[in-house]
Amino acid sequence: MKKIRIIGNYITQFGELWDRSLESLFEEATFGALNSVLGSKFAKKMVRHEYGTLLPKSRFLPTEIEAVFVANMAGGSFANQEHLNAVVAQMLPHRPPAFRVEAACASGSIALELAELALQSGKYKTVLVVGAEKMTDVSAQTTTKILSGASEYQKEYGSTFPALYALLAQAHMQAFGTSREQLSVVASQNHTHAVSNTKAQFQKEIPAEVVSKSAVIAEPLRLLDCSPVSDGASAVILTTKKSKVFMHKPVIEAVGHAQDTINLAERESLLELLATKLAAQQAYQTAGITPQDIVYAEVHDCFTIAQILATEDLGFFKKGDGGSAIEKGDTTIGGKVIINPSGGLKACGHPVGATGVKQVAFLAELLQSQQLTQKKDKVYALAHNVGGSGATAVVHIVSQTKYMEQS
């Protein structure tokens, strides 16, 4: 196994970006990530038209990108634009081979996984992974229709995504006594985390009581249990090159990926997402660690109940204890594991194609910002992403080795 490092990362503002096109989001994330690679200082114009005359200070050229992995769920429906691999490839002066990948809300994670496989094959040494979604140019009704395009089977019964997760919430409440208040704490805590995240769609506190009193969407889920409809993009640059200048960059330690039935009715249990459990097992095994080694985790909280399920299925808490653990403060600063330091899908936002990439980009930034002061020799973080209501789950584990140890 080659060591894969995250040498560049970027997240655009998430939100209702009325003045932005899908293409411009891809572009900002792509060039943002390129610019984030150490020492690289170039203007976009120069790259496009005069890249023979880049500033001598640039140590990383866009032409070092050998392949591009593009994540997007529904550009064809939201923005009438498919063929997004070509759209992104032509932003780079040398137009490297590009691939567009989709797995509903897990699109970004699958793009990362394929990029990692491509790097492991040895064909490419440095690749760009960029995910974006532009969701706010259509009506809410159209958005609902597009998003339910990942749930063919349930549609027969008229279910939408909030309704499916409401079923999971009802089951969890009945089996384990998970309370309405605990769901509210999930939302509230993620909003608190988002306060320090300038890219977040909702960079503000929302008290748990306000969540509990918001409008009912699908009993027991209320408006503020739901992640928003968002525009945004994110990118990372991955390399297997063993350059000294990249030695302090975070490493992708492992990926796990599992599938389950699309239809909830065909599953053995509604108290867990089996695909999350299986994907996590694979990832922990490959990384050679246990859930207790994880310091930060970005998890898929499309609805508050999803975060409670995730913290159990990822092994942070015993099955059924997710709600009380969150209420006790075990998932925030000072707790056992910091869940969704970015604010999660709930507060940071959920531009679906971007989310999986953003989770890893955010963790890479967070780990790097702390490498001078971290206490452990090696810190592990986890990214967990789900497509549909659990038919696809992907878990990434990234690590940061202590700065002093390396020099």
Next chain:
Amino acid sequence: MKKIRIIGNYITQFGELWDRSLESLFEEATFGALNSVLGSKFAKKMVRHEYGTLLPKSRFLPTEIEAVFVANMAGGSFANQEHLNAVVAQMLPHRPPAFRVEAACASGSIALELAELALQSGKYKTVLVVGAEKMTDVSAQTTTKILSGASEYQKEYGSTFPALYALLAQAHMQAFGTSREQLSVVASQNHTHAVSNTKAQFQKEIPAEVVSKSAVIAEPLRLLDCSPVSDGASAVILTTKKSKVFMHKPVIEAVGHAQDTINLAERESLLELLATKLAAQQAYQTAGITPQDIVYAEVHDCFTIAQILATEDLGFFKKGDGGSAIEKGDTTIGGKVIINPSGGLKACGHPVGATGVKQVAFLAELLQSQQLTQKKDKVYALAHNVGGSGATAVVHIVSQTKYMEQS
């Protein structure tokens, strides 16, 4: 580089399949390919519900599929179904990790390419690649809108795909004297090839004179210059396992993949598809062969002019000679290279997500059927696929070694 063999292949009927859903097409191709692997005889029902009790004769179990690569262009728009990786994964008893890939009309080829990278990484040894498209459930107007979703930039000027290829045809005619009759021979010849292909959408002859007299779509292109709107699916099973029983199976020798600008106006020349040339160069170099070594080629003939361009850009004929070469019979049985033995997109049909997989599946079947009688020790065939009007191009080279040599 690991040797990748095509051990299973299947193509559904192509056509206007009113009674078929997207899912059922994926299913038929998946189980068709599984059943095509030597010795594997199992009923679908048994696989799904009683796979512990498979017939003892089965030598290949569906559980040997370690990952699935799903190709589809616009299931979200045509069939309101995204997340197709999960749809296909749940057809298999063990629900292996699955990835959906899109690159407009080149989706199938990109899925194959990513499957090959995944196999080269060593993580997986046997994978399924399946492509499908269900295009006939929407109006012709909607189809036009969806397909032009791969051409954002030209849409500004009101261009559709026939109009873009008409520009390329006009340029070729002006520069090289390519004639209206030569375009008609392309269509006519592909229809002749399709007569022996039972899966073809149009399994019938169409004389060149009839093509020349069909309705004008975009001058000089007429109705019978255009590939049809189709439903269909195709699948292949690829392995790197070195089993004796797979020794007579075709080998994927090489892949080339290049990108160009989406917008024709930004290209240096309208007389060629640069991406095709670059992808072909990569593929020939990797395989260590020249265009003269190719015996059969499935090329992207979405419009007749596209086939003329392809035969030049792939190096079979000098630039400008494509039209006269086809007229002289150099591209059919008895000629220099047999182009589109399946009938091509034009006569076999063009369910976009399926096409790239179908090209390789068809060549695999053709090469195997001839291995007992082939004269050369090793026969090479080529598959060429294009996304948009040349923004993505992928070239695969497959080979068949003579049967007697191996035993």
